[in-house]
Amino acid sequence: MIYSKFLYTEFEQPHNNDSEPGYTIFSTPQPWGVYAMGEQRVGILSFAVLWDGKPDTRVINLVEQAIVRDVMAPVRLLHAHEGTLTIVFKYEGEELDIEAFRLAWEDIGSGVQLDCWTVEVIEECVVGHLLFGGRLFRKYAPEIMATHNLGMSFYTQDDFLFKDEWSKVEMAVFGQQQDSDDEPPPNMELF
Template identity: 30%
Template sequence: MSYCPFFQTLHDETRPVGNLGRGTHYSVLRVPVWHDEFLNRINRCGFLDFAVIWDEDHDDRVIDAIMMLYVGGLLSPIRYIGERKGMLTVILAPNAVRDWDPEALQRYIDDINDVCQCLEDPWSAHVAGIGEDGHSIIHAPPENVALYLKNIDMLWHLGVGPRSQTS
């Protein structure tokens, strides 16, 4: 399935797989970017691979939020994104959370929240790092969620890289 003309769909689960959370499944999308995970300009176009984590209703309005983040230049640090119960959860690259100065991270979080308020149906946002507890991207024990997300990264090597369009 193609969710947006700017995104290449590398993997797409359209319905629940397994028994994690409430109907959890995911898609992996690729998009050209001109910034690294710290939002620094890169010399050559890179490709960001990131995962959309779906719940049972596969609410594709999350794609609208992703599009707004993309055109706003905010997508490069994101590794996982999903909506559950009116909350957009954005999980960032580990280096972004660890290495960004607190003021820059707060500005980024504020920008994400601003985007969520501009949606046709505004959402709250929660921005977290990989492995942090307290986010609600999947309704399941945190250790199971962390393992699920790590497995997706292991399979797809999420992040910004000089990937070819067909790799």
């Protein structure tokens, strides 16, 4: 499903009838900041949203605001439940002003449509602890985080969605088509 112009849906586990919640893994470009290396100024952030029932697009709206405000990079998982937005973050070696991060998210959460959510910001290392999140969060967030590679990564050519279509044979045929109006060689498909 397309949720946002900012987000690419990497994986989606729908809510099922056995009371297991659904979740979505998203990716989005994010700046590396002071840790940029050479040409690598932007990385890819992968993060999860654990849904409380069906997807709540208000969470997507908050994520878009966080991207625009540049407070999304440390986020690994979000979960909105019973008027609370739980945000899991992890340091990746970058300096992070926790108080500024928390205040930015509290401001974002206070503007949710038709509601005002309390924001709970926790470090990844305490996910699953009884003091944080709701029942669904404590039960499913640790597994989601262990199963998926969440966080920032450098962009490489392997991240290009159509890289597998660029085989040498297909590119040779495509180049021939560009150079002449000849038919492609027998037994070779263009697409």
